[in-house]
Amino acid sequence: MRITLTRVDVLLILVVFNEAPWYIRGSFQCQQMSSEIVRPHSVTITEFGAVGDGLTINTKAFQNAIFYLNSFSDKGGAQLFVPAGRWLTGSFDLVSHLTLRLDKDAVILGSINSDDWPLIDPLPSYGRGRELPGGRHRSLIFGRNLTDIIITGDNGTIDGQGSVWWNWFRNETLDYTRPHLVEFINSTGVVISNLTFLNSPFWTIHPVYCSQVAVQNVTIISPLDSPNTDGIDPDSSNDVCIEDCYISTGDDLIAIKSGWDEYGISYARPSTNIIIRRLVGETRSSSGIALGSEMSGGISEVHAENLQFFNSNTGIRIKTSPGRGGYVRNIYVSDVIMTDVKIAIRFTSNYGEHPDNFYDPLALPIIEKITIKDVTGKNVKVAGLLDGIDGDSFLNICLSNISLSVTSGSPWNCSYIQGYSDFVSPKTCEALQEGIYPKHLSDCYCVLNHMRSPTDPDRSTLV
Numbered sequence: 224m225r226i227t228l229t230r231v232d233v234l235l236i237l238v239v240f241n242e243a244p245w246y247i248r249g250s251f252q253c254q255q256m257s258s259e260i261v262r263p264h265s266v267t268i269t270e271f272g273a274v275g276d277g278l279t280i281n282t283k284a285f286q287n288a289i290f291y292l293n294s295f296s297d298k299g300g301a302q303l304f305v306p307a308g309r310w311l312t313g314s315f316d317l318v319s320h321l322t323l324r325l326d327k328d329a330v331i332l333g334s335i336n337s338d339d340w341p342l343i344d345p346l347p348s349y350g351r352g353r354e355l356p357g358g359r360h361r362s363l364i365f366g367r368n369l370t371d372i373i374i375t376g377d378n379g380t381i382d383g384q385g386s387v388w389w390n391w392f393r394n395e396t397l398d399y400t401r402p403h404l405v406e407f408i409n410s411t412g413v414v415i416s417n418l419t420f421l422n423s424p425f426w427t428i429h430p431v432y433c434s435q436v437a438v439q440n441v442t443i444i445s446p447l448d449s450p451n452t453d454g455i456d457p458d459s460s461n462d463v464c465i466e467d468c469y470i471s472t473g474d475d476l477i478a479i480k481s482g483w484d485e486y487g488i489s490y491a492r493p494s495t496n497i498i499i500r501r502l503v504g505e506t507r508s509s510s511g512i513a514l515g516s517e518m519s520g521g522i523s524e525v526h527a528e529n530l531q532f533f534n535s536n537t538g539i540r541i542k543t544s545p546g547r548g549g550y551v552r553n554i555y556v557s558d559v560i561m562t563d564v565k566i567a568i569r570f571t572s573n574y575g576e577h578p579d580n581f582y583d584p585l586a587l588p589i590i591e592k593i594t595i596k597d598v599t600g601k602n603v604k605v606a607g608l609l610d611g612i613d614g615d616s617f618l619n620i621c622l623s624n625i626s627l628s629v630t631s632g633s634p635w636n637c638s639y640i641q642g643y644s645d646f647v648s649p650k651t652c653e654a655l656q657e658g659i660y661p662k663h664l665s666d667c668y669c670v671l672n673h674m675r676s677p678t679d680p681d682r683s684t685l686v
Contacts, residue, residue: 253437253464253498260373262322264301266292268310275308277332282313282339293318300371305329305379313339314402317366317374325379325418333363333383333404333424337391340402340424346431348459348482348490348520350578352400353425354392354451359400362429369410378442380419381405388424389449401425401451407433416440423452427472431458432492438465447507449473454504456480459492459520470504475513475540476532477502479522481549484582487519488548494520499527505534512556516542516574518588519549526555526669533562539595542574545612548586554593555669561600567627568595568607570617570640590617592668593642600627606649611639621659621667622647643667 266288269275273284285303292301300320307328313336317323325331334340340360345351352359363383366372383404391397404423407413409432416439420427427443430436438455445452454470457463458480470476481487481494504511511532514522532538538561541551561567570590590611600606606627611617620642627634629649637652643659643666644651659667 253466260300260322260371262302262320263299264292264295265304266301267304267306269306273310275306275310275329277309277311279311280313280334280339281310282315282334285312285315289315289318289321292321296320305331305376312363314341314361314363314365317364317369317372319370319372321371322373322375323364325376325381327377327379329376329379331363331381333385335384335387342399346408348487348492349517350483350486353483354400355397357399360402360424362403362406364405365407366410367408369407369413371412372407372410373414373416374405374418375414375416376418378417378419380421382421383423385422385424385445385449385452392450403427403429405429406431407436409433411435413437414439418442419444421445422449425451426453426456428455429458430460430463433460434462436460436463438468440467443468443470443472445472447471447473447505453478457494457497458482458517459487459490459494461493461495463494463497465497465499465502467501468503470502472504472506474506474509476504476506476511478510478513478515479525480515480517481520481522483517483578484519484546484548484586486578487517488586490520492520494522495524497525499525499530501529502527503531505532506536507534508536510537510540510569511535512538513540513542514551514554516544516547516571516576518543518551519547521549522551523553525553528557530556530559532559532564535561535564537566537569538564538600539567540569540571541590541593542571543588543590544573544575545615546577546582546584546586547588548583550589550591551593552589552591553668556595557597559595559598561598561603561627563602564600565604566608567598567600567603567605568609570609570611572610572612572617572639587612587615592619592666593617594621594623594668595625596621596623598625598627600629603627603629605629605631605636606634607637607651609635609637609640609652613639615639616641618642619666619668620655621663622651622655623659
């Protein structure tokens with residue numbers, strides 16, 4: 224059926240576009256980030272004495288090669304090539320204007336000796352290590368204050384050999400927080416593409432205080448029972464593009480963060496302008512996409528689409544708590560397929576881990592303008608567990624065109640939630656049953672294709 228837009232409809236579309244200019248910038252950012260920059264200088268890791276037998280420790284070879292290539296940073300940059308082989312190494316730093324390129328049969332292996340992962344200071348937006356007070360182990364591949372960094376390859380592999388770290392964690396014998404597999408701090412122009420990441424000791428890819436970050440065409444795998452092996456965690460970062468990824472891990476596939484309680488509030492660097500698209504994955508213990516729980520610096524302007532989650536605990540989740548402060552707002556999630564997922568949508572308002580006893584329990588988070596639309600699910604146990612905070616309701620939660628095959632007799636459970644919905648099955652909780660169109664369209668974030676003609680008798684037809 225053809226729909227004729229009235230002048231009011233057109234004006235509403237223009238208003239929504241004007242309220243969300245980030246969407247255009249974000250898509251452009253995804254298109255512009257590329258791993259195909261040609262570097263005028265290139266060396267191979269074997270030129271620095273590396274041995275790819277899986278037994279020889281090659282940390283010095285990586286460090287020396289990168290130290291040498293740093294001399295070309297003002298001459299167009301350089302490339303370090305890792306050929307076929309199994310290259311055992313401890314943690315090493317990258318430099319600006321560098322490409323680390325792996326052959327399709329190359330495997331960089333993280334050392335199982337904790338001494339090969341040096342200690343560094345905690346992040347200022349966390350105030351301490353995420354797991355333990357004090358410092359933390361540095362990631363296998365690390366960079367700080369860099370510009371123009373590329374890690375890529377023809378599906379080569381970076382394997383953190385994390386099982387030793389998982390055992391230390393389970394046995395409570397860790398002295399410091401576990402390392403990530405890849406971490407960049409305060410860096411700009413980061414591309415990670417066309418690689419497989421295995422068995423991270425902790426979170427896998429962690430850009431923190433970064434801008435202009437692209438993670439594209441990567442596979443991330445850790446055992447489904449491995450502890451806290453998040454896939455990709457943009458943290459207090461902006462202009463991030465994540466696309467065409469497969470992730471199967473023991474924790475959140477993607478977790479957007481921005482600092483922890485009073486430290487995140489003080490550091491005040493949000494995560495914003497984040498595009499996630501064409502993501503497939505599973506996680507038995509956690510979520511496909513999570514916002515928080517460390518969100519004290521704020522999270523906004525997140526657009527996620529074309530997502531497929533299977534065999535998972537939760538599909539879409541917001542995690543926060545009194546004491547976090549900050550905000551999660553202007554979130555748009557669409558075109559989601561869930562299969563064998565326990566909870567499709569979950570808002571958790573008492574995710575209560577705190578860094579210390581100095582947080583302010585009256586620092587309440589602001590959760591508002593969350594749009595979730597075009598979702599289908601098979602064999603979903605619960606449609607939604609949406610828990611706001613007493614005296615701090617989550618506002619303008621907008622659900623539309625959601626169809627879930629739910630096995631529970633109580634598909635929705637909501638508290639301290641306010642919002643709207645259209646075409647949700649099974650029928651949502653009473654707090655969300657008022658329709659979006661036309662009265663509340665402006666209350667919902669970026670629901671462009673739910674513009675309907677008020678003269679059209681078929682209210683189920685979408686533009």
